[in-house]
Amino acid sequence: MYTIEETPFMKRYRHLVNAVKKDEDTEKYTITAADNPKCGDDVLLYLEVRDGVIRDGRFAGDSCAVCQVSADALIDAVRGKTLQEAKEISNRFARMFYAKADEKDLRMLGEAAVMREIVGKPSRRQCAMLPWGALERAIEWEKKGKRNAEEG
Amino acid sequence: MDLSTGTGEIYLDSAATGKPSMRALMKAIEVCYYTWGSPYRGLYERSVNATAQYEEARERVRAFINAEDANEVVFTSGATDGLNKLIRVLAEGFAQSDRVLLGIAEHNSVLLPWITAQERHGFQIDYLPVNRDGFYTAEEVRKRLTKDTKIVCVAHAGNVLGTVNDIRGLAEAAHENGTLLLADCSQSAPHGLMDVREMQCDFAVFSGHKMYCPFGIGVLYGRKVYLKTLGRRHPVVGGETADRVRKAGVIWADLPHSWEAGTVHLLGAVTLAEAADEIRKEQDERERQEAYLIQRMHRGLASIPHVRLLGPEDPYMRGTLCTFTIQGVHPHDAGDLYARESICVRTGYHCAEMLHEELGIGPTVRASVYYGNTEKEIDRFLDVTEGIRKALSR
Numbered sequence: 001m002y003t004i005e006e007t008p009f010m011k012r013y014r015h016l017v018n019a020v021k022k023d024e025d026t027e028k029y030t031i032t033a034a035d036n037p038k039c040g041d042d043v044l045l046y047l048e049v050r051d052g053v054i055r056d057g058r059f060a061g062d063s064c065a066v067c068q069v070s071a072d073a074l075i076d077a078v079r080g081k082t083l084q085e086a087k088e089i090s091n092r093f094a095r096m097f098y099a100k101a102d103e104k105d106l107r108m109l110g111e112a113a114v115m116r117e118i119v120g121k122p123s124r125r126q127c128a129m130l131p132w133g134a135l136e137r138a139i140e141w142e143k144k145g146k147r148n149a150e151e152g
Numbered sequence: 153m154d155l156s157t158g159t160g161e162i163y164l165d166s167a168a169t170g171k172p173s174m175r176a177l178m179k180a181i182e183v184c185y186y187t188w189g190s191p192y193r194g195l196y197e198r199s200v201n202a203t204a205q206y207e208e209a210r211e212r213v214r215a216f217i218n219a220e221d222a223n224e225v226v227f228t229s230g231a232t233d234g235l236n237k238l239i240r241v242l243a244e245g246f247a248q249s250d251r252v253l254l255g256i257a258e259h260n261s262v263l264l265p266w267i268t269a270q271e272r273h274g275f276q277i278d279y280l281p282v283n284r285d286g287f288y289t290a291e292e293v294r295k296r297l298t299k300d301t302k303i304v305c306v307a308h309a310g311n312v313l314g315t316v317n318d319i320r321g322l323a324e325a326a327h328e329n330g331t332l333l334l335a336d337c338s339q340s341a342p343h344g345l346m347d348v349r350e351m352q353c354d355f356a357v358f359s360g361h362k363m364y365c366p367f368g369i370g371v372l373y374g375r376k377v378y379l380k381t382l383g384r385r386h387p388v389v390g391g392e393t394a395d396r397v398r399k400a401g402v403i404w405a406d407l408p409h410s411w412e413a414g415t416v417h418l419l420g421a422v423t424l425a426e427a428a429d430e431i432r433k434e435q436d437e438r439e440r441q442e443a444y445l446i447q448r449m450h451r452g453l454a455s456i457p458h459v460r461l462l463g464p465e466d467p468y469m470r471g472t473l474c475t476f477t478i479q480g481v482h483p484h485d486a487g488d489l490y491a492r493e494s495i496c497v498r499t500g501y502h503c504a505e506m507l508h509e510e511l512g513i514g515p516t517v518r519a520s521v522y523y524g525n526t527e528k529e530i531d532r533f534l535d536v537t538e539g540i541r542k543a544l545s546r
Contacts, residue, residue, distance in 0.1 A: 001538070001539065002493070002532075002535045002536045002538070002539035003539055003542075003543070004489060004539060004540070004543040004544075010543070013544070038500075039484055039500065039514075039515055040514040040515055041482075063482065064482030064484050064485045065482060065485040066484070066488075121488065123484075124484065127484065
């Protein structure tokens with residue numbers, strides 16, 4: 001019987017810690033969305049931002065494992081960070097996918113470094129990057145002082 | 153046919169493209185190295201010989217699809233190329249009130265040329281649904297034909313549903329109404345199922361790369377009278393499409409040159425002829441083996457909990473592919489895990505997004521079999537599918 005190797009990525013997929021259903025109470029969150037109509041992935045990012053710091057976050061969505069683990073790890077990686085720091089982490093995440101991340105990048109990525117397993121698969125880059133697009137949008141909206149920027 | 157690559161890879165994506173046969177490749181080397189030449193152009197032996205090889209290939213492909221006349225065989229770069237050329241010139245003759253009946257399960261290569269032609273010429277497109285098992289039926293065609301319907305376009309074998317449609321029945325329904333029928337045979341020709349006289353279709357297309365050939369060759373078939381008339385609308389122009397070019401005017405060439413501009417694809421044509429002969433030679437054994445493998449795959453998948461097969465429930469009604477979803481598993485994740493085990497399957501919409509929309513489902517996984525796949529490979533694929541389901545299904 002074929003069994004799948006238990007990698008950190010697979011472990012995380014089986015035990016997502018920041019996933020919620022879409023109808024979760026979202027009053028306190030800034031919400032951004034991102035989707036990829038080509039594969040049907042869509043993700044909603046809920047970030048609780050106070051005084052320029054991401055205090056907490058959740059995500060919801062119908063998407064593939066790569067997108068879900070990426071979103072789950074994203075929340076852990078940016079929890080407690082300022083918007084500026086979150087932006088920096090996002091940049092380093094992109095560096096991991098589009099270039100070569102160094103040790104410092106991986107350290108800064110924290111939990112999000114679990115996505116290293118996917119880096120060698122260009123076809124999955126979009127899946128992994130999707131929640132980070134929603135994060136970038138949330139950061140922009142927060143900087144502009146807006147909330148609930150739920151749009152594609 | 154030996155599908156093995158010597159790497160332990162299990163190739164279950166023949167519906168997308170196939171491994172060229174040694175026979176076709178040896179012929180390609182022979183043409184590239186020894187018998188190359190400029191067909192139709194020169195008076196020297198090499199050129200005359202090239203012309204003869206090219207026309208002999210046309211005749212052998214004619215025999216493969218059982219057309220009446222070799223001039224009904226137009227070499228193209230593939231099915232998509234043939235469809236683009238044909239649909240463009242067909243649509244030029246359509247009035248705004250004319251209608252086209254398109255199968256809902258068609259490949260984008262059929263749908264998109266019609267959609268763009270509609271934008272240009274303004275005719276109407278109607279869609280033909282499939283029945284519960286994934287087949288087009290003559291009854292449904294009759295129901296949807298109007299006095300203005302000029303053509304019905306359907307796949308002989310579906311690239312998602314794994315069904316082989318009764319083209320003859322559909323063509324008879326269309327012809328009763330004075331409507332033409334175009335059959336996309338991209339998924340049936342590689343299995344030796346294409347017989348245009350039996351099918352009674354007016355036009356058909358297929359690609360060589362799915363049937364033992366290198367990339368870049370395909371065929372557009374059309375009844376002679378239609379190809380001749382449509383050829384006057386210049387589907388392509390260039391070298392060989394005119395007999396005389398003077399300031400005073402052009403005298404255009406007749407079939408088959410009116411559809412083949414520029415130096416023709418001699419290499420493609422001769423490899424296609426070799427492949428066609430090879431497929432015919434293997435036909436009985438191929439049919440037996442492919443049927444056994446697909447039924448084994450179908451039954452195996454159907455027995456795995458949370459696997460939903462598209463198309464017919466009866467394994468005997470299935471062509472050569474199974475498309476399915478695993479509840480709670482995104483096909484791209486599944487595709488990655490299959491790839492990790494060196495199993496090549498297709499994931500996504502398979503260029504038939506409209507069908508997926510119609511069925512109300514997202515992307516799917518498709519596994520296709522071909523002569524040369526083995527029982528062991530199918531069993532390994534089923535084992536991995538079960539493992540993926542257990543690991544990822546929520």
